[in-house]
Amino acid sequence: MQIVVCSNCGAKNRVEESRLETSEAKCGRCGEKLTGDHDSKPVVITDQTFEREALQTRGRPVLVDCWAPWCGPCRMIGPILDELAAESQGRYRIAKLNVDENPQTASRFQIASIPTMLIFKDGKLIDRLIGAQPKQAIAERLQLATRFAA
Numbered sequence: 664m665q666i667v668v669c670s671n672c673g674a675k676n677r678v679e680e681s682r683l684e685t686s687e688a689k690c691g692r693c694g695e696k697l698t699g700d701h702d703s704k705p706v707v708i709t710d711q712t713f714e715r716e717a718l719q720t721r722g723r724p725v726l727v728d729c730w731a732p733w734c735g736p737c738r739m740i741g742p743i744l745d746e747l748a749a750e751s752q753g754r755y756r757i758a759k760l761n762v763d764e765n766p767q768t769a770s771r772f773q774i775a776s777i778p779t780m781l782i783f784k785d786g787k788l789i790d791r792l793i794g795a796q797p798k799q800a801i802a803e804r805l806q807l808a809t810r811f812a813a
C-alpha cells in the first residue's frame with residue numbers, strides 16, 4: 664500500500680502499487696485518476712490548460728514559473744524547480760508556462776520581466792516572485808503558501 668495525494672483535490676488515498684501501475688486507481692473524494700509520480704516533475708501548462716492546472720487545483724498551492732527559452736536566469740532556476748517538484752510529496756505543484764507561446768496568460772498576470780513565479784492557491788493569485796531566486800527562498804514562499812487560507 665502507498666499513500667498518494669490526489670493531484671486535483673489534495674485528498675490522501677491509500678492505494679495498492681499494482682493499481683497505480685495499471686492506472687486504475689481513482690481518488691476516493693473526487694474521482695480524479697491517481698498517478699504515483701504525477702507531481703514529481705513540473706507540469707507544462709499553456710493558455711489552454713492554465714485554468715484547469717493552476718486555478719482549479721484545490722487545497723494546495725501551484726507555483727507557475729513564467730519563463731522563455733532565451734532567458735538566462737530562467738535556465739538557472741529550471742533545475743531548482745525540478746528539484747522542488749521532486750521534493751513536493753503532494754504539498755504543492757510546480758508548473759511551467761512559456762510566455763512566448765502563451766501570451767494570453769502572461770498579459771493577464773502582467774508579466775513584465777522573467778522569470779516571474781506566480782503562486783496560486785484555491786484559484787487565487789497569492790504571491791509573486793520576480794527574478795531568479797535561490798532554492799531556499801522559493802521553498803520558503805511555497806511553505807508559506809501551503810499554510811495560506813484563502
Ligand SMILES: [Zn+2]
Nearest residue numbers: 669672690693
Ligand atoms: Zn481528489
